[in-house]
Amino acid sequence: MINYKEFVLDNGLQVLVHEDPSSEMAVVNLLYKVGSRNEKTGKTGLAHYFEHLMFSGSQNIPAFDSALERAGGSSNAFTNTDITNYYITLPAVNLETALWLESDRMLQLSLQDKHIHTQKQVVIEEFKQRYLNQPYGDAMHHLRSLAFEQHPYRWPTIGEKIADIEQFEKIDLVDFYQNHYTPDNAVLCIAGKVNFEDVRRRVDHWFGEIPRGAQAKEAPVSEPLQKKKKSKQVFGNVPTEALYKVYRIPGRLEEGFLSCDLITDVLSFGRSAVLEQKLVKNDAIFASCQAYVLGNIDPGLLVVTGKLEKGVAAEEGEIALEKVLEDFKKRAIPDQVLQKIKNQTEAMKTYESVSLLGRAMRLAYYAYLGNTSLINDEYDRKMEISGEQIQQAAMTYLDNDVSSVVYYKCQA
Known part of the structure; x- marks a missing residue:
């Protein structure tokens, strides 16, 4: 508190x-x-x-x-x-x-x-x-x-x-x-x-005597609904190919955002996480792979990205990734996994509150979001999210048919 x-x-x-x-x-x-x-x-x-x-x-x-x-x-x-x-x-x-x-x-x-x-x-x-x-x-x-x-x-x-x-x-x-x-x-x-x-x-x-701004603030242009998958090849002087794949998710204050945040925790937090175990440790496709949300105030992105092993094409990596994500949607999240990521959430909350600067930054940010009291109650909301809700969010938002993907290729 x-x-x-x-x-x-x-x-x-x-x-x-x-x-x-x-x-x-x-x-x-x-x-x-x-x-x-x-x-x-x-x-x-x-x-x-x-x-x-x-x-x-x-x-x-x-x-x-x-x-x-x-x-x-x-x-x-x-x-x-x-x-x-x-x-x-x-x-x-x-x-x-x-x-x-x-x-x-x-x-x-x-x-x-x-x-x-x-x-x-x-x-x-x-x-x-x-x-x-x-x-x-x-x-x-x-x-x-x-x-x-x-x-x-x-x-x-x-x-x-x-x-x-x-x-x-x-x-x-x-x-x-x-x-x-x-x-x-x-x-x-x-x-x-x-x-x-x-x-x-x-x-x-x-x-107190500094005047208000004279101009009205314009809201950014809304992004239209994405109706199909988009992809792009990029070539660069890089040691191995890389995959960057994103899915549209709700904005920071919208319903579903916290569940999407927890999706990336289950997929990517720790050496026992799904992506690490299935794509890095027990396979010869990815050298590294991680997932995270951008956390934007407006609807943003859930990002899955990874560097491929030498000689493996980014497109091949995407096929392997999608198999893992489809399996993730179908299998219930084990209780011990859910407890682990919620323990991490608790630890992060404690860590962010240790420093005076961290507390000041968080207070200012939640005030920007429009509800300063969220700093004290959002944690409780996140801790109450069930494994079934996380799984439902994965089925809703991790839709390959409306994803966007960049294949970062080695320069010929």
């Missing part, structure tokens, strides 16, 4: 406070409700680009990290399809510094040409190193564009292509910043050795 109190400023900023007097530290976690799902074709990668740009300085703070380090703090951030999350850890006595820093870049980020150019080059280099020059690095680009036809999930967070990043103009950046980096589009969570009333006063001082 994570205790918290919350309030909302007149400008729409939602604030959560988690008091932990056992710590001498404080965490300031600022989540913006913007990710790659809020981008448009031809302007992809903006949310991730802003993750970098937000550290370039603001009107009153030319060097964000230097100002924070003088207060004994550290910071970082991440972007995904749905959110951008900035977090600061520092001694609780220096909380004011973190609030000053975050409020200044929310109100008046420095969009000087030199910062725009520098961060553009950083992001382009990251694109090349992580996605173009790594074996299998572009696999998710191909997989997403195959699985989604209209929804912005069809490109990764880094962006659809380097040309989009190269062509960002200042007007694009100003518009994106003013539309998304506003108090009414953010969740602020402050945790640690803090007092609720004191936090309320300080937050109101630093954020």
